[in-house]
Amino acid sequence: MCFGDFNFVLNEDEALSGKNGSSSTNYLKDLMFEVHAIDLGYSGGKYTWVKGKWGNAAIKRRLDRGIANISRRLAYPRATITHLGAIGPDHTSIVLNMNPQSCFAHQPFRFEVA
Template identity: 50%
Template sequence: MLESISGPWVCFGDFIIVISDDEKAGGKLGSFSTPNYLKDMLFNLGVVDLGYSGNKFTWHNKSWGRHAIRERLDRGIASIDWRLKFPKVIIHHLGTINSDNCPILLVTNPSEDSTPRPFRLEAAWTRDPRCHGVIQRAWNKEVRGSRGYRLDRMQQSTCEAFKKWNKKEFGHTQERIKVLSFQLQEIQKEEPTEENCKVEVKLQAGMNEWLAGDELLWR
């Protein structure tokens, strides 16, 4: 299929195979005499492995100690023409959450510039008994004008009130998720000892709790 594509192309995901022994830790290593379709394809098509940032391995067998097996099964490959069009491309190996495979993120044009995050009402806020008071105080402010204008101003007032409350009292949900995600990625880089696995399970539980609270209810 890739040979039939005349223009630039990229393909990334789970290839279910490693191309060298250094992409595997634990278990039996491969044999030089064993056919490797992915390695042969990379050579025959002259394609480029896009590399990665983050944890070296993208799959694990959910075991620890001498029974642990970790492999780099997920990757991105591209034609040389595509690689030249996107010279800054980066593939991030993200933290594994409730899966034996980690998600991978392809960024074609990474930039240090950041844009303001649009307002989102976090589901976790609604489980806090103080949430109702934040809304009530925002809507009780006196606004003069047409019905449409008053409605718009009260909505804006509610958004601003939630932003301040989230920052000063509730605790920034996205920041907590970011910290947990970083900690999860770091522990998954370590050897899968019993102690490290216990830490990972605890971080997974914390991440699940905050992800559940990060469901977007409205914009």
């Protein structure tokens, strides 16, 4: 399992504005293919990197992510990646939670009058 800044997007929908550089070699796709890795997905904002000012005119990408091979994914099936808000000049922080707690709240049992 690995997470961090990979400097590549996997799909065109992970980039907004600017050239997507699809003609160059995508080393992230190659790496994921070689090690049989999958993307862990995410919750939070869609993009983790911005060039220029934050807003509609900025170039945005999802460069930061978590990947895992099948054995790691089976060992930690509930592992999640969360994109936090921007605190730096161009990258947002990401958090890997290996065993998130469920948010289930017990409600008291009640009869319904019919």
